[in-house]
Amino acid sequence: MFDISNMSSKAMLEEQYKNTDNLRLRKGLHEKYSVNKVGFQRWMFEQYPFRTGMKVLELGSGRGELWNYYFDNAVLQGYDMEITLSDFSDGMVEHLQQTYTGRGMSVRKIDISAIPFACDTFDLIIANSMLYHVKDIDAALCEVRRVLKKDGWFYCATLGTNGMLQYLYRALDALGISCNHETDVSFTLQNGAQLLEKQFDKVERRDYEDALKIDEVADYVDYIYSMASMQGLERKYYDRLLDYFNSKKEDGYLYVPKEYGMFVAGKA
Numbered sequence: 001m002f003d004i005s006n007m008s009s010k011a012m013l014e015e016q017y018k019n020t021d022n023l024r025l026r027k028g029l030h031e032k033y034s035v036n037k038v039g040f041q042r043w044m045f046e047q048y049p050f051r052t053g054m055k056v057l058e059l060g061s062g063r064g065e066l067w068n069y070y071f072d073n074a075v076l077q078g079y080d081m082e083i084t085l086s087d088f089s090d091g092m093v094e095h096l097q098q099t100y101t102g103r104g105m106s107v108r109k110i111d112i113s114a115i116p117f118a119c120d121t122f123d124l125i126i127a128n129s130m131l132y133h134v135k136d137i138d139a140a141l142c143e144v145r146r147v148l149k150k151d152g153w154f155y156c157a158t159l160g161t162n163g164m165l166q167y168l169y170r171a172l173d174a175l176g177i178s179c180n181h182e183t184d185v186s187f188t189l190q191n192g193a194q195l196l197e198k199q200f201d202k203v204e205r206r207d208y209e210d211a212l213k214i215d216e217v218a219d220y221v222d223y224i225y226s227m228a229s230m231q232g233l234e235r236k237y238y239d240r241l242l243d244y245f246n247s248k249k250e251d252g253y254l255y256v257p258k259e260y261g262m263f264v265a266g267k268a
């Protein structure tokens, strides 16, 4: 029996995000095998209500990939916005500084639970795939609300409870690899609206339809071993996982469900 790592454990987060390797590996799987070719990052980026002179803050930026779409768009670059990318991990901040400093963006080390800006500073705040790592979600959302302008918007992406994690738990159960998967994910598509409504007056959920269609199953097993929550999974199970997922292929492909989406929240 192994314990699914708690998604907000400090030691787990430090190890998982000490550099960009795990994130890069996981992004690679999505890029290669996603059925929806728009791509989750691009889908999100195209919905942000950018306008001239806006002040934008991204929390938990990770590798900052979202901003590739910004640099691809000459019109947006002409908007003269003040954009701050941030993360609480030194490794991510270093990567962001190397990639974005000098390109008209600021990079700061910021923990969402203590955002070092005055009240009512930002027109747009973005926090993608990171709220489920936060221990005190109410306090973090209260901080976001505090630094968001009255007519500003908060966009946050997350996962649902009927997606890749649950598919994996069913596989581990079927293989008799016992793990404690009772650990709740703190911020999901299912409970996110309720949590956001404590701080924001308007909350809307938007879903991104997608699945993985995989031919090289080893890529998926490598992905599993890179997951923050799977750090207790022993290497000795690698081949059994490989055989199991190969046996689940239909017409040469393994289909893995995904459930991703985002919330848009506003103050007034």
Ligand SMILES: C[S@@+](CC[C@H](N)C(=O)[O-])C[C@H]1O[C@@H](n2cnc3c(N)ncnc32)[C@H](O)[C@@H]1O
Residues within 6 Å of the ligand: 013, 017, 023, 059, 060, 061, 062, 063, 064, 065, 086, 087, 088, 089, 092, 110, 111, 112, 113, 127, 128, 129, 130, 133, 134
């Ligand atoms: C799964 S990654 C998502 C990265 C990026 N937003 C994306 O969608 O590709 C989660 C990121 O959140 C950061 N993070 C986790 N907890 C945080 C916190 N309390 N404050 C700020 N960043 C945090 C991690 O260091 C990591 O870079």
